[in-house]
Amino acid sequence: MSEQRKIVGPFHQLVTFRGLSLRGPLRNEQLEIISNAGMIIQGGHIQEVGDYEKLVKEVDQVIELEGPCVGLPGWIDSHTHICFAGSRHLDYSARNSGDSYLEIAERGGGIWDTVQKTRIADFEHLYKLTRDRLDIQLKCGVTTVECKSGYGLNHEQELKQLRIIKRLGEERSGDIIATCLAAHMTPRDFEGKPEDYLDSILTELLPVISKEGLAQRVDIFTEKSAFSVEQSRAYLTEAAKLGFQLTVHGDQFSPGGGLLAVETNASSVDHLENTTSETIRALGSSNTVATVLPGASLGLGMKFAPSRQLLDAGAIVNIASDWNPGSAPMGDLLTQAAIMGASEKLTDAEVLAGITFRAAAALRLNDRGRLIQGSVADFNVFNVDDYREILYHQGQLKPQTVWKKGQIFGKDG
Ligand code: NIG
Ligand code: FE
Numbered sequence: 001m002s003e004q005r006k007i008v009g010p011f012h013q014l015v016t017f018r019g020l021s022l023r024g025p026l027r028n029e030q031l032e033i034i035s036n037a038g039m040i041i042q043g044g045h046i047q048e049v050g051d052y053e054k055l056v057k058e059v060d061q062v063i064e065l066e067g068p069c070v071g072l073p074g075w076i077d078s079h080t081h082i083c084f085a086g087s088r089h090l091d092y093s094a095r096n097s098g099d100s101y102l103e104i105a106e107r108g109g110g111i112w113d114t115v116q117k118t119r120i121a122d123f124e125h126l127y128k129l130t131r132d133r134l135d136i137q138l139k140c141g142v143t144t145v146e147c148k149s150g151y152g153l154n155h156e157q158e159l160k161q162l163r164i165i166k167r168l169g170e171e172r173s174g175d176i177i178a179t180c181l182a183a184h185m186t187p188r189d190f191e192g193k194p195e196d197y198l199d200s201i202l203t204e205l206l207p208v209i210s211k212e213g214l215a216q217r218v219d220i221f222t223e224k225s226a227f228s229v230e231q232s233r234a235y236l237t238e239a240a241k242l243g244f245q246l247t248v249h250g251d252q253f254s255p256g257g258g259l260l261a262v263e264t265n266a267s268s269v270d271h272l273e274n275t276t277s278e279t280i281r282a283l284g285s286s287n288t289v290a291t292v293l294p295g296a297s298l299g300l301g302m303k304f305a306p307s308r309q310l311l312d313a314g315a316i317v318n319i320a321s322d323w324n325p326g327s328a329p330m331g332d333l334l335t336q337a338a339i340m341g342a343s344e345k346l347t348d349a350e351v352l353a354g355i356t357f358r359a360a361a362a363l364r365l366n367d368r369g370r371l372i373q374g375s376v377a378d379f380n381v382f383n384v385d386d387y388r389e390i391l392y393h394q395g396q397l398k399p400q401t402v403w404k405k406g407q408i409f410g411k412d413g
Pocket of ligand 2: 324
């Protein structure tokens with residue numbers, strides 16, 4: 001039995017992102033904004049967008065919006081580490097008292113601290129912690145969330161994280177995308193033998209992940225404190241042969257990962273706070289998405305990645321939260337994107353593209369991120385009459401309703 005055709009509207013403005021380029025600068029004037037718009041939905045997908053008065057005659061059910069409303073696609077957060085236990089407020093405090101992220105990591109804090117806390121959390125507890133963070137995301141309008149493992153760092157514990165992510169994906173019909181980040185750092189168990197650890201992931205862990213359908217993406221932290229460019233290249237090359245999509249934590253503190261991501265045809269390179277002009281040029285003509293993570297800059301008190309320069313060079317620029325307990329504890333994508341936009345001088349169109357269809361590209365998803373016929377009906381409704389109000393409030397303005405596959409997820413209050 002096919003679901004009823006329903007219309008949602010009228011929207012004072014519907015910002016569709018139809019026809020906009022995946023790469024390079026965008027002016028606000030390029031946005032398709034339909035006034036007095038309606039959106040026809042059936043079976044969780046968008047069937048038509050257009051003039052409300054015309055479309056309202058063609059449906060079985062009308063869901064009328066109250067007051068002036070602006071509609072945009074649901075946000076897509078392409079980079080998070082929300083499957084973790086514990087807090088790293090002591091690291092945060094120590095950093096603000098003068099210690100660096102890398103110094104803290106070297107003395108056994110940092111990622112390793114979260115690994116220990118995540119390892120002792122049992123499945124149900126860690127599942128609930130992750131689900132609660134996913135609910136916070138959804139309430140804020142994030143309808144698709146990528147989630148990495150990487151706080152297990154042995155096979156049993158990485159599988160625990162990925163099975164939790166898979167269960168959440170099944171319960172929420174696919175709005176959480178898993179990535180294996182077993183290569184986050186060399187665990188104490190393999191101290192001094194990073195190649196052996198990477199080898200064990202390739203030969204023992206990734207085959208199980210494939211067999212159980214736990215993840216189709218593999219990530220690595222390419223950095224002095226984690227894995228070198230050479231080690232990362234060898235790992236990524238083999239992971240690609242096993243059929244995994246690639247993504248890289250690169251150029252956060254020192255350059256190298258960015259160019260490697262381009263060379264290995266990775267879906268994205270994420271961070272880029274300390275990238276080079278050569279890498280910016282390379283990303284400008286590459287299909288590897290440049291994912292910038294303002295939440296990590298805010299959490300670490302570092303400069304933002306050069307998103308203006310990346311856009312001007314022609315790169316595909318995506319903005320993600322990096323929500324994790326260490327470098328990016330805030331987790332509020334819209335707030336971070338708005339603040340970085342103001343600092344980097346990005347247009348509304350560039351910021352909003354960075355958390356919608358350009359974010360979908362980072363995850364190689366082509367069924368979402370724009371409000372066009374055939375797309376998944378994931379969208380946010382804001383109680384304002386001009387879309388520019390959204391970034392102006394720098395994250396303080398929350399969606400009045402969040403729609404996931406054509407159904408309301410959360411209402412105010
Ligand atoms: O993306 N840089 C490496 N990984 C995370 C931080 C993880 C942590 O500190 O727990 C990041 O910033
Ligand atoms: Fe990260």
